[in-house]
Every structure is written in structure tokens, then in C-alpha cells.
Amino acid sequence: MDLHLSDKTALVTGSTAGIGLEIARKLAVEGAKVIITGRNRAKLDQAVDSIRVSGGARVSGALADASMEKGAAALVRATPSVDILVNNLGIYEIKDFAAITDADWRSYFEVNVLSGVRLARAYFPGMLERNWGRIIFISSESGLVTPGEMIHYGMTKTAQLAVSRGLAGLTKARR
16 A cells, blocks of 8 residues: 655654554555654664564664653654654553552653643644644543543543644644
């Protein structure tokens, strides 16, 4: 399948394993220039090699913690413009509601929501200027039907949906 991505640059967070790695692999195999992110150099290099073996020739890794303000800023400095942003970075755990601390709530919001918001805020204006771009938040059904044992996670997935809908609304007049 040719998705016409050969002239596009994609940044995929949380992409050294799982869903993020497979999204990055598919984009790279389709011809996009792909940047994957990770906090561990060995794991990052292994993921880059894995994508290359699959036929994704234009892939590189950026060693950065996208969940942190400094890490997101480093990614934007290293790659000031992208056409496709896939916000896949996220954490989850099963935890009794009464045991979820304030620090837990802040951490979940920081990693699952603000990591994507920071990058979207950096790349969205350029996408609007070029009249082309995609910002994707990998969410979950937990954003609509919050599981009782993961209320803190569900809250972040609902927030991602709100950000996505809001950004989509900002593009309506530009079609």
C-alpha cells in the first residue's frame, strides 16, 4: 500500500516497543522519515535496527524523555518540524482509588497528557502554515469507560480525547 508518505517526517513517542514501535515501523516502511524516541540508548538503537531490518530505511532515534519538559524541548530542537506526530507515550497501572496519591495523579497527567500537549503545541503551528499535518494521540477505551481500578489512567485518556477534539476544531476553517 502506498500512503504517499515519502515526503513526510513523523515523530513517534513511546516507540521502542509495543504499539509505538509498530506504528513507527509501518510509517517507515511506507516511506516516511521517522524519528523514534526513548530513554535507554541500547533499547533505542535496537528499535531503530529492527525497523531498518523491516525495510524502513529512513529511521533515526532520539534519546530523550518526552514525558519531561526538558526532553520534549530537546526533541523539538533536534527536529523542529514534523508532518506527523504520534503521541503514544503513556503509563498505566492497576491501583485502588484511595491509594492513588497526589504525586501519582500529577505523574499520570505529566506523562500521558502533557507530554503530547507540549509536542503538539510545538508542531501544530507549522502544520497549519503548511496546510498539512497529523497529530495523533494514542488513547484507550478507558477514556470513555473508565475502569474503577485505573481511574487515574482513565482521566488522562479522557483528557487526550479532549485535546484531540479541540485541535481538530482549530483546523476546520483551514480546509
